[in-house]
Amino acid sequence: MSTMTVDEVVVAPVQRGFWTRDRKVGLGLALFGVLATVLFGALATGEQARFTLSEDAGGAALEINGTLGAVVFGLVSAAAGVALLSGAAAGWFRLLLAVGVLGFVFSFLCWQVSAAPAGQNFMPMVNIVRNTFLLALPLIFGSLAGVLCERSGVVNVAIEGQLLMGAFAGALFGTLSGSLWVGLFAAALGGAFISLLLAVFTIRYLVDQVVMGIVLNLLAVGLTGFIYERLMQPDAPTYNQPPHASTWSIPLLSDIPVIGPALFEGNFFLYLALILVLVVQFGLFRTRWGLRTRAVGEHPTAADTLGVQVLRVRYRNVLLAGVVAGIGGASYTLALYSFSKNMIGGKGFIALAALIFGRWSPTGALLASLFFGFADQLGTYLSAINSVIPGEFLAMLPYLATMLAVAGLVGKVRAPAADGKPYIKG
Known part of the structure; x- marks a missing residue:
């Protein structure tokens, strides 16, 4: 039978x-x-x-x-x-x-x-695709940070704070040092700092993970906003003019119509994001580390009985997630803009939506991030051609997609079984 x-x-x-x-x-x-x-x-x-x-x-x-x-x-x-x-x-x-x-x-x-009015009745696909990837970059990094945490059993609502702290640290220390790489290292540490607090309070002291994530987001907004107003805003040349990553063009590949300029004429952060998706996807499903991570996220007690150090795996992955999200925040300040108060503007929560929409998979999170990036870019394009559709309506698309994902209408959506559940070693 x-x-x-x-x-x-x-x-x-x-x-x-x-x-x-x-x-x-x-x-x-x-x-x-x-x-x-x-x-x-x-x-x-x-x-x-x-x-x-x-x-x-x-x-x-x-x-x-x-x-x-x-x-x-x-x-x-x-x-x-x-x-x-x-x-x-x-x-x-x-x-x-x-x-x-x-x-x-x-x-x-x-x-x-x-x-569209005469002379505007065309859609430049190169710009649409390029800007879709550009707008999706922080979402890709943020959703990967969510994958690393939640596959280990820790809910990461603090992605917003990790991105913001990374953007802030990258801008400040990149400006002080005059070095892109010093700024990038500082951004990684900034995201890791928020992750360290998340790990200590939720894994060691068993604080509710969702509540702790919200508190850390508020901490990041308050701390970066205070330093920005007191230090960076009054003296921007000294503290808030970081170097920006240059564009790297890959010969031959950049000549591919539409896709070439979008994928193969980008900055360091674009290439790193795509490489990280491949690395995390391979690591999660093809390596011993990935097997242990998924075991800890699904059934930590069973993993513990087989000799897996559950708490160590969770600490390590949460800190790694902070590094990834911190670099994602730096994709703003070390590639596009100077730092401004609360500049992430909710992108961390959109990244969390991409994580759910992508079904806790790195490649799924990438595709969901690109969908949300396309929605943002579509709103910008329609505003440029004076569309009768308000751009604010298109801004709702990521949230509508989240509702569909949570409702299970886009496929069977099931979080890791131990996600959000503290583990107490017996």
């Missing part, structure tokens, strides 16, 4: 009745697809919607009649929803979901681009 393990009982999705997850999502996609077909198709103009492969209106472009594009892509979205709703597409959930979402987005874009 066949048996089922405890893990299989916990992980296996249980779906009863007609309205499974696939059918619910399929119904939603079908309705949105019909809405896009009718509404966007009616609002679009007969002008060409041009998606240029260069940074301006000239050069090669993908063109489609605005009305036709809005209708066709809307029908694609609806068809993906119908396929899921029928129940005949078992095993194709993620692909059909992606097709449905992209169909809806492109239907919307065909309307917006074709309806």
Whole structure:
């Protein structure tokens, strides 16, 4: 007689009745697809919607009649929803979901681009993709920090504070030393400082992890804001003009249309973020460290009985997460801007959303971060062409995505079993 393990009982999705997850999502996609077909198709103009492969209106472009594009892509979205709703597409959930979402987005874009004023009815894909990665950078670092913590069983709500402290330390010490690398090292230590407090109070003293994370965020805002107002703002040339990372172009690869300028003409932080995603992905699922980390995050008692030092693993990974998030904060002040008060502006919480949306996976967190970065960039683009859609509405997309992820509509979302649970060695 066949048996089922405890893990299989916990992980296996249980779906009863007609309205499974696939059918619910399929119904939603079908309705949105019909809405896009009718509404966007009616609002679009007969002008060409041009998606240029260069940074301006000239050069090669993908063109489609605005009305036709809005209708066709809307029908694609609806068809993906119908396929899921029928129940005949078992095993194709993620692909059909992606097709449905992209169909809806492109239907919307065909309307917006074709309806733009003359001379602005084009979408520069190079700029869109490049700025998507740029806006996603702190989210990638922050969500990786979340993966390292939560795979070890520690909830990391302090990503906001780690990013902010990294940005502050990078700007201050980078300016004082005149060295990008000194600033980068200081940023890593700044993020690690917040992580050290998180580790000591939650692992050693068993303080509630969520509450401690919020307290540390407030500490970072208050401490950096105070020093900024008293020191950095009055004398910016001495304390707040850090060196910025230069752009590195990789020969041949940077000539690839659209993707080349975005991925292979970037600064140090872009390349480091992508490398870290690969390293953490490989480490978590292909090394002894990753096996022990996941064991501690799922069943620390069982890991302890096999000789794994549970508390040591948690301390080490939480500190490592702070280093990663601190470097992510430095991607602001050592690549783009000078430091300003509370400059992270909630990106740490968006990174936490990316962690959930990406299902506690480094590659999933990367894709979710890029989605949120695209939403931000899309709002900027639509504002530039004087769209009738308020940019504030598009700013809600990351939060809507979070709601979908938490509700389980984008797949079975299950945090590590021991996430947020303190471990007391028996």
